[in-house]
Amino acid sequence: MIKRIKGTNDIIEDSYVWEWVERKLIDVSKRFGFSEIRTPIFEATELFKRGVGTDTDIVQKEMYTFEDKGGRSLTLRPEGTASVMRAFVEHSLDSKGLPQKLFYMGPMFRYEKPQAGRLRQFHQYGAELIGSARPEADVMVMALAVETLKVLGLKNFKLKINSTGCEKCRPNYKEALKEYYKPLLPKLCNDCQVRYDRNILRLLDCKKDAQYAKDAPVILDYLCDECKAHFDKVRELLDALEIEYEVDPTIVRGLDYYTRTVFEITSTALGAQDAIAGGGRYDHLVEELGGKPTPSVGFAMGMERVMIALEKEGKIPQKEPPSVYVVAVDEKQRPHALKLALELSEEFVVDVDVMGRKMKAQFKNASKCGAHHVLVVGEEEVESNLYTFKNMKDGSQIKMPLSEIKKILRKEECDSNYQWH
Structure with a gap:
């Protein structure tokens, strides 16, 4: 590897x-x-x-x-x-x-x-x-x-x-620094001993020799x-x-x-x-x-x-979960579920199963990824254009057309306090 x-x-x-x-x-x-x-x-x-x-x-x-x-x-x-x-x-x-x-x-x-x-x-x-x-x-x-x-x-x-x-x-200040650090040279770290000639100012921000910088000349005086x-x-x-x-x-x-x-x-x-x-x-x-x-x-x-x-500081935002997870009841409804998911993804964060999971496993995956809602696509829903829309937080569900589902999702996004919106 x-x-x-x-x-x-x-x-x-x-x-x-x-x-x-x-x-x-x-x-x-x-x-x-x-x-x-x-x-x-x-x-x-x-x-x-x-x-x-x-x-x-x-x-x-x-x-x-x-x-x-x-x-x-x-x-x-x-x-x-x-x-x-x-x-x-x-x-x-x-x-x-x-x-x-x-x-x-x-x-x-x-x-x-x-x-x-x-x-x-x-x-x-x-x-x-x-x-x-x-x-x-x-x-x-x-x-x-x-x-x-x-x-x-x-x-x-x-x-x-x-x-x-x-x-x-600055040249006058550098000379003052050299005079100050000259007797301290044997005590300085290897890097500072090199910096003494090459870049004397860097001695002031060395972590190893910080104790010496406290009494060094102050540039504001020069x-x-x-x-x-x-x-x-x-x-x-x-x-x-x-x-x-x-x-x-x-x-x-x-x-x-x-x-x-x-x-x-x-x-x-x-x-x-x-x-x-x-x-x-x-x-x-x-x-x-x-x-x-x-x-x-x-x-x-x-x-x-x-x-x-x-x-x-505990300021890491939470990962944005899907607003809706589209669940296909069976294999026959998968094309329609995918079509709905793509349409909804034009406005919202959407997920849909692409692993061939059964309906129960799809619900489990929706819960695992923290989806706010599940939209169920079955034969009855496709024929009536009324989709089962489940709130994953309180378990409530209702059948409604896709246009009404979009209105609910839009309102939730406007009212939401999520870090991402």
């Missing part, structure tokens, strides 16, 4: 939950004025080296890179922003007007140690607001991130924000006047919108393209790996990929982590 590759998952019984989450995310994205973009699963390796950064853990250790038959180096996308920005530049989306507000969903790939909420093939939802340097854009994206979790019913999460400064003020004014305005707008947040100077994010505002949303339901979403501003990424200077801001959300949080 061939088994799935380590770090991947088959989504089977829970697929309806994924579909429910995806519908919610699409709905809230469109309400915020974002349109969907779908990019290829693999890209030129150079895209991620230039966009994500050669000194990041992703590029150094985690990318799935291969050479195709044409000798080109290709990489399965490890994150979504670089691909979206490549598409923005390639298709000259700036010519269609700014800002461009795009969202995406799909699989990403990183070679990491598989653990809860972190697989080698994982899924992300993300949104990018391209073209605005103003603090309002930062807050709009954070508001969208918070709203996506709220519409899913999650409550135990917290928005944390910080600023990583810009190319003018911001230039422009970055400070930008961050102050972000906080002012969040306060005005009554969006709760916490300033956390250790948030730096793991990708090289971030500038100024960065943020994470953490969930108490996730344990040590508590980040459920994160993002920030990346004002130079479009230019780095060959486009015109275009300030932008966005975020990504780990969908596997969303699923864990939903389960921990």
Whole structure:
């Protein structure tokens, strides 16, 4: 037997939950004025080296890179922003007007140690607001991130924000960090000893060396006047919108393209790996990929982590049962039962036996799948066009024409409080 590759998952019984989450995310994205973009699963390796950064853990250790038959180096996308920005530049989306507000969903790939909420093939939802340097854009994206979790019913999460400064003020901060960490180098984990020279900011969000970050210099003390004014305005707008947040100077994010505002949303339901979403501003990424200077801001959300949080908080919706199960009394009535089922399925969730079960077994299967009603098709029903319609909840039944059955089902759908409707 061939088994799935380590770090991947088959989504089977829970697929309806994924579909429910995806519908919610699409709905809230469109309400915020974002349109969907779908990019290829693999890209030129150079895209991620230039966009994500050669000194990041992703590029150094985690990318799935291969050479195709044409000798080109290709990489399965490890994150979504670089691909979206490549598409923005390639298709000259700036010519269609700014800002461009795009969202995406799909699989990403990183070679990491598989653990809860972190697989080698994982899924992300993300949104990018391209073209605005103003603090309002930062807050709009954070508001969208918070709203996506709220519409899913999650409550135990917290928005944390910080600023990583810009190319003018960040070098001074990096020097201060190096001075602080220099005597601590022998005590740091192997990864942080490498990051000390390559990407000093990453020492702040290392879980293993978190105790040292508590006393490290704070970047907010090193911001230039422009970055400070930008961050102050972000906080002012969040306060005005009554969006709760916490300033956390250790948030730096793991990708090289971030500038100024960065943020994470953490969930108490996730344990040590508590980040459920994160993002920030990346004002130079479009230019780095060959486009015109275009300030932008966005975020990504780990969908596997969303699923864990939903389960921990008891917010998993129930699977939608059939509104009606069509039962054929005997073999002669099966074609008519199938025809009715197909007609009803134009409006409602319908099931019908295709296994050749006897009538009693069909009723048992209808009960097992949680059908709300059973419609019985026998010789008498076909001749009179009056079908036995049984309520599976209270056992009551009545004979009526199909048009009246449809009216009842429509009314129940309108009055229903099911998660799906």
